[in-house]
Amino acid sequence: MDESKLAEGLSARVADTRVGAAPVAEMVAEARRRSRQRRTLVIACAAAGAVVVGSTALGLRGADRAPVVGDPSPGPRVRTTTTPAVTTPTTDSTPDDDPEPLPDPGPVPAGYRLVGSGPLAVAVPEAWARNSTRCGTPLEDTYVIDSGAICLAYVPRDAGVEALNIVEGHRPYQVDENYEERTLDGELVRISAIECASLSAQEGGVLCQGVLYAPGPKVGFIASSSTHPIAAARLEVERMLAQVRLLDGEVAVPDWVRYSNDHQRRSGARYVAALEELGFTVETTTRVDRGWGPGFVRGVEPVSGTILPRGATVTVTVSGR
Known part of the structure; x- marks a missing residue:
């Protein structure tokens, strides 16, 4: 069989072969699972x-x-x-x-x-x-x-x-x-x-x-x-x-650094939502920090760990442009 006939034959087989979509969702899920396992192992060992x-x-x-x-x-x-x-x-x-x-x-x-x-x-x-x-x-x-x-x-x-x-x-x-x-x-x-x-x-x-x-x-x-x-x-x-x-009737201001590390640009919104779920009244301010994109939580006042009456106001600083 010469090269031209071989190429035609292969092209015909390819055209007749159906290939499903790549299992992207499954691949991403598996990658995330392996990433969590590695992170858990590192933290536990340390x-x-x-x-x-x-x-x-x-x-x-x-x-x-x-x-x-x-x-x-x-x-x-x-x-x-x-x-x-x-x-x-x-x-x-x-x-x-x-x-x-x-x-x-x-x-x-x-x-x-x-x-x-x-x-x-x-x-x-x-x-x-x-x-x-x-x-x-x-x-x-x-x-x-x-x-x-x-x-x-x-x-x-x-x-x-x-x-x-x-x-x-x-x-x-x-x-x-x-x-x-x-x-x-x-x-x-x-x-x-x-x-x-x-x-x-x-x-x-x-x-x-x-x-x-x-x-x-x-x-x-x-x-x-x-x-x-x-x-x-x-x-x-x-x-x-x-x-x-x-x-009883009070609540402690949670850590904000964890949200910044875990949620990155969504951390400001996630942290505000967590505070509101705990019963705080939340005010936000924006601060432009070099090297920080918008949306990162950058601080809270009063500081994390402070005990306040439920419904008290806390101020969250979020990075902006």
Whole structure:
């Protein structure tokens, strides 16, 4: 068969062959699913490293310093222990189970103030700083909300530092397994086991961490302590989580940074809608920021975490042209 007849034959076969439309929707859905899996794996691995090894959360000054990145000395030996936050955690509860209520946290202690997100709040000492971290490591006693992007540099954590992170919109990995379901003023919550890491006696550092998460509003509180010894750190974590409460007639201004990161140019509208759903009256202002396209949420006043009466007015700043 010469080349001309071969080409004619192939053309005829092509013309007779029907090809359906490419499954674009299925391809996009699969790509998004794989992207979520990769992102979840990265977040879980990074958080696990912070808890167990303490690479960005645990470290001491002077002779008790943990090795930094690139330090030729061997890394600290870690011993981990896990204890239940309240009672033995379980993941095999059935719909017939009635989760037990948590103890009433009582009135806000003297010298404390409330901070939170949406319908949930926690009492923290008034002397605590706000967002006092570097590369995710608390630099002093602090509560953390809308901290934004976290660098990957190693920053050791000093001994005797307490911190409470308020997280929104996603479930902390610590309550995926080994947790207990309880109720907080009728709101279902998950409480993780308290996990503690103990470095060798030569290093002398400790870190304990526990989580209380409410799946309804998707708000969580991650309490951590580097107070020595481990028993004291564990008590500090229990004490912090015992101050979480459901607000009555009030609501906390939620984190705006998460909306900016997650929703980009739609974040301003999404954040305003979330505030209105919580019962706030919202006013907006526009600010032109170099490098920012229109529609990004750029701030809120009063600041995230502030407790206000339901119906109070908050002002949201959105980027413009």
